[in-house]
Amino acid sequence: MNALKAPNTAVLTAMNRPTPWYRTTWFRWVIGIVIAIVLIVLPNVMPTLGNQTAARMLMWAVAVLGLNVIMGYTGQVSLGQIFFVGVGAYATAITLKTEWAQSLGFLGAVIAFVLAIVVPGAMGFLIALAAARLKGLAIAMVTIALPIIGVPLAKRFSDLTGGYGGISVPSTWFKAPEWTGLGSDPYAEWPYYLVLVISAAVFALTFFLVRGKYGRAFAIVKANEAVAASMGISPYRTKVLAFTIASMIGGIGGFLYMVVVGYTSPDTMSFPQSINLVIATIVGGAGSIVGSLLGGVYFVLVTQIPTALQLSTYTTVIAGVVILLVLFLLPGGLSSLPRVIRRLASRGRVRGGGNSSSTTKNVDDGTAVSIAGEPGNTKK
Amino acid sequence: MTTFIQLIVDGLAQGSIYAALALAIVLVNQATGLLNFSQGAMAVISAFVALTVTTALAPALGTTMAIIVAIIVAILFSFVLGGAVERLVMRRFEGGDQDTAVVATIGMLTLITGVVGVIWGYNYQQFPWFFPIAQSFMVGGIGISLWSLTTFLAIVVIMILLQLVFAKTKLGLGLRAVADNPNSAALSGLKVGRLLVVGWGLAAVLGSVAGILIAPKLQLTPTMLDSALVYALAAVVVGGLDSPIGAAIAAWGIAIVENLSAFYLPFVGNDLKVAVPFVLLVIVLVIRPQGLFGRKAVVRV
């Protein structure tokens, strides 16, 4: 006695269709190469401001990527990512201001980079040891503490951190070396390339991470911790790992912040900035590599466009409206736009079968909304 | 000793603000399962509404009357606001993924803060009050801040009123039923949607009272209650998400400990006293993950 109906023809047809041209590996490589070429050639074509904006977008994309590791892929709300960005920035700045770093030249920068990963990473690890034991909302609370406490801490230890005023890094650090032959605007192009190379590396590493065994562990823990445990995956360890990686990536973001902006202050890791980062992550698309890039773009544009249009008082209102619209209309974020468009298009074509939503509902109509996109979708 | 008592009294007053917000958050959480990050922002906008009404009416009615009318208007406004937010925005997220719902409330927080900034600007504004904020009176040789005392009493009274509504009225029964088991409530004929709107409205009123009470002390600005919100959330988590009394007690505890450590522990000082609630939070959660007064969640796989 089973309740199987006639086979669902829509699903079968989809399974047997040849892969559409836009999904083939071939096409993706082409797109990848085109994008790479564009990114490399860009600085020569754009004015300085364009370079700086692009670099900032990449930098914030890295920060968002870190947040995605813990929030999008592993499903733990973290409101403290900005703290690690700030720590990375401060670590970089403090190191680069010391005399011995300056005497070491390029090696000094490398050391700063390493510290920008290790210091936030160590902090993230320790915090995760405590926080990963807690249930969802408690983790949010503990992570909120980070920016809230971070700001006065940065102000307090002003000898080290420059207090209210913050620290800036002498711009000579990021001047283009002779061998690159970057003529016209060494201050704008070199930082951009530096950011491009580093963020490309981080994105690539993360891409492989989430595709591999750890990425799968993240996804299972996100879906159901009890199930994960029964499969031999320790939710606690997975969360600690994810959080540590997120904080390390955040630290790299902080390093890049110093490259691009050259200056950091306590406000870099304030509570409002933390919120902005979370919003950018969701708008871009949680749990998605492309989404992280889009999130970085959004983060920069949401303040830059209103200012350019003389509407800077409306920045916050616009940000609020955007996130609510995204949650209502496109909960998977901007990165889910192609998928949604495709689904809307195919709904017009296929009749019968498919998803009719007559599930039992508690209070009102409408299936509940989730930012993680479709269930069972392992995002790239 | 004098300072000690003053710190306690001030802590009770500040804690009352956190407690009111915390209670509002617990209320909303029990009814709809969401942590409302915009609770503080809703309180702030109604405080601004009160400011505008006061400024408009003061020439005609005199300051005291104007403030009273303003408070009434602001309370009504916040009730409508809370209900509208639930019905129009939050309803969509209530059955589903918790994290999405939290982000929705964060979006609401951003939106409301932005609207306040646009309408009233980001400068600090002074909120007129019934008496000078610095005024204090003597009890047994100790100077007690009048504001602290009245704030504390006002909020305790509101809490008692709310408790009475919940325990003794039909509406309260309905709200509790919907919070406990909306499906069963619906099967018994309760209009679940309507009750949710009322629940959010009441929570907003609670927050609005807190916002108005603290406005004269803090000076009005769109982000005025951002840190109070964080304290309130900490209190909710420490007290236990499902225990209103626990949240209130935790709020008072947090405020008092914060004040005491700012004064008596020099390395903490006034700027790092914000760390105190979180230290407490971590300690409590490590020992008792469900909060001091919370119930252990039984997870059915």
Place this chain on the structure above:
Amino acid sequence: MLLELSHITAAYGPVQVLEDVSLAVPDGGAVGILGANGAGKTTTLRAISGTVRVPNGTIVFDGQDIRGRRPEQVAALGIAHVPEGRGTLANLSVRDNLLVGAYLRKDRKQIEQDIDFLLDLFPNLRNRYKSNGSALSGGEQQMMAVCRAFMSKPRLLVLDEPSLGLAPSTAKDVYAAIRRLRLESGIAMLVVEQNANLAFSIVDEAVVLETGRSVLRGTTAELKGNDEIRKAYLGG
């Protein structure tokens, strides 16, 4: 007929659960719905109380078409649904649970009298009167759920698997209590039950569901006498 279902269908997403179900409950009568797991019994009740969408067929209650109405509206019309798993309001006292059942009523005095009436019929609930719902045993919660439904003074009491999760002797007690309630009040009932013997102790007739279809109908006597039924549901 107090309640009449004709050829209703229902689905959860792409899974068709009810294909063709028809049944009828006469005024003051008691009808059982029997069948194996997954046959669609609970879904049928959900279709009646409005918690699941019913694309086809008709549901007529007291002359009114109630298909597509929301649970609150269905409850207001006089159908009280005791859900599977009892639906206890865990953090409310027994008294409050009962009062929630009476939410739509305005006659204070009568409500108190009804509470008394029910506590007489179910004395162990009287002992637990002030306790929270969660403190009650499974059997007590089931009885309380029935009482809560009864408090709305319904025309039809709909019970979903009252014996679910209860030890056999407790289930028997619960059914004995329901039987007493029926005798004292004459209320109409629709009962979903996997344990056919228990069901037969309180219903006059029953409908058997199989993979979403109502396949057999008859009085208790007829069904008990039916060999297939005996083998499939009554243990031979």
